[in-house]
Amino acid sequence: MDSQKYLSSMKLECFKAGKGDSFLLSWGENLENSMLIDGGIEGTYRFIKQKITEGVRFKSIIVTHVDYDHIGGIYKLLQDEDVVLDDNLIFYLNTPSLLNAPEVSNLVGISHGVKFEQLLAKRNFIATSLIKENNTDAILSSFGLEIQLLSPKKEVVIKLLEKWTADEIYKKYQLENSSLNGMVKAETADLRLMKEILENPPKPHHWEEDLLNSSSIAFIARFQGSSILFLSDSNPTLISDELQSLGFTKENKLVVDLVKVSHHGSKHNTTQNLLERISCNRYFISTDSSAPYNHPNRETLILINEYGRQSSKIPIIIYTNYPLDLSNLVTVEEQKAQLFIFEYVTELLFPLHDD
Template identity: 45%
Template sequence: MLNLKCFKAGKGDSFLMTWESEIKNRLLIDFGFEGTYRYLGPLISDFGVNDFVIITHVDYDHIGGFFKWLSDKQHPINRQLTVFLNTPNLIVAPDSSEKVGIKHGVNLEILLEERGIVPKPLFVESENYNTLKIGDVELVILSPSIDILSMLIEKWTANKIYQEYLNQKLQTNDRVGVDVHKKLRSKEEILKSPPQPHKWEDDLLNSSSIAFLLKYKGNQLLFLGDSNPNIVCEHLKCNESEPCEIDLLKISHHGSKHNTTVQLLKSIRCSKYLISTDGSGPYYHPSRETLVLIATYGRKNEDESITIYSNYSLDKDKLLTKDEQKNIIFKEIEELEFDSKF
C-alpha cells in the first residue's frame, strides 16, 4: 500500500509518501512555508538512508519549511539522506532569523554544507534516461529540461528571487478563497477561449519545477509541482488518441489557470484530482478556469463522476455553478491510500 499525506502548507505544497518494499521507504515532496514544519517535523525527524526528499523548485512556498528543518539544531539530519534539488545556489534564507537561527542573506548552499547534505540534481536528461527507482516506486521525470535550468541560472540570482518573494508577500491578503473583486468568466467563454500557459522563457521560476509520474504496483500518480503543462506534455508520451491511465493528478501550481491545459487533460484518463492551496491572495487559487476545464475535459462526459481533493476546504459555490458541479465530489483530505493493483 502507498500512503500520501497532504500537509496544510498555506498557498504552497508539501506531501509525504510512504510505501512498503523490502524496506520502508519515504518520499517528501516539498516543505511548504516555514509554518508547515510544525506538521512535518515529528514525521521526518528520523529520515535516513532509505528516505528521499524532492524540492521541486526555488519558490518559498515550497522551500520555507526546508530552512526551518535545516535550522532545527535539536534534531540531527542523517547525512546519508538523499535530497534532490536543482540550483541550490539560487536560494537564500528568508528573513525570520530571530525565530529560526538563520540570518537573512545566507545562501542555502552554506546551510546544506553545515548539515553535511549534498543535493543531487533531478531533470530530464534524455528521452531514454529520465527514471529514478526507489524500492518498488519508479519516478519518470517530466520536467524541467536542462535548457530551462540553464536559462534560470543565466537570468536569475538568489537575491532577485528573494526580492520576488518579498514582493509577493506584500501583496498577500487574508484568506478569502476567491478574488471577490474579479468578474468570473462564463463556462462558454472559458471553453471558447481557454487560458494559455506562459512561455517557459517568461516564467522560469515555475517552469523549472520538478514534475514526475510516480509508478507503484500498477498505480500511476502525476505530481506536477508548479510546472509548465507544455513541458509536461512533451515528455509524458501520452496524447488524446493514446491517453495515460492516471490514478491521481496533483494539479500544477495550486490550480492556476495558466498551468492546466486542454491538451494535458485530454492526454490522460483520470477521475481523481488534488489541489494544494488555502485559497488566499494575491492569486486566490484555484482558478475557476482550471475547474471548468477539469469538469469538461477531465472525464469522458458529465455523467462520469470525478473527485477533486484539497488540503483545505474549497468554496466551490463561488467557483462553479450548481449545474457545473454535476457529478463532481469536492473533498478536503489529510491523506490518501493506494492499494497494489498486482
C-alpha cells in the same frame, strides 16, 4: 474505509502549506519508506516534525523548484538540531545556489543571504540534480518506487541560472509578500460562463517568461500498480511536449490514479492539450485559496471537467488540503450535472477505492 478491507501499498499525506506545496509520500509493505516532496511555508514544519517524531525517516527529499512557498519547512528542518536525519538521505534540488535564507525567518542562527547549499553542507548533505536530458527515459528507482522524470529540461535550468540570481528571487518573494498585507479575498463575482471558458480558454505563459515555475521538477511516481502525476508548478506546454515525446497522445493516454494539479490550480498551468493526454478522474489541488491569487481558478476546473475525465459516467473528484469556498468556482447545478465531487483530505491511501 474499512482499514482491514484493503491493503495499502502507498500513502500520500497532504500538509497545510498556505499557497505552497508539501507532501509526504510513503510506500512499501508497511509504508516504511518515505519521501518528502516540498516543505511548504515555515509554518508547515510543524507537520513535518510531527511525522519525524512519530518515527518517519525520509529516504529522500525533493525540492521541486526555487519557491519560498515550497521550501520554508525544509529550511526549518535543516536548522532543527534536535532532528536526526539519515546519513543516506538524498536531497533532490536543481539550483540550490538560487535560494537564500528568508530575512524574516525565525530560524535561529541563519541570516539572510546564506545559501541553501551551505545549510545542506552544514548537515553533511549535497543537492542532487534531477534534470531531464534529451532523449532519455530518466527513470529512478528508490526501494521499489519508480520515479519517471518529466521536467525540467536542461535548457530551462540553464536559462534560469542565466536570468536570475538568489537576491533577485528573494526580492521578488519579498515584493509579493508585502503586496499581501491587508489584502482580503475578493467578493463573490458572477461566474464566467462554461461555454465562454471553453471557447476562449486562458493562455499558458511561455516558459521563458515564467522560468521559476517552468523549472519545476515534475514526475510520475509508481508503486505496485498505483501511480501519481506530480506536476508541481510546471509549465503545461513543456509537460505536454514531454508526454508527446513519450508516446502519450489523445488516443494513447497516460493512465494515472491521481494528478497533483500544477501551480495550485492556476488557470495558466492547465490546458486542454495537457489534459487530453491523461486518463484520470481524481485530481489534487494544494492551496488555501487566499488572496491575491485566490487559487484554484474556475477556468482550471472547467477544463478538467471537459477534458480531464476518464468517462462521462465517472465523476471527477477534486481533493484539497483546505476546505474550499465553492461559490467562486462552480455552481451547484454544475456540480450535479458534471459530476463534480470536492473532498477535503489530509491523506490518501493507494490503491484508491470508491468506497
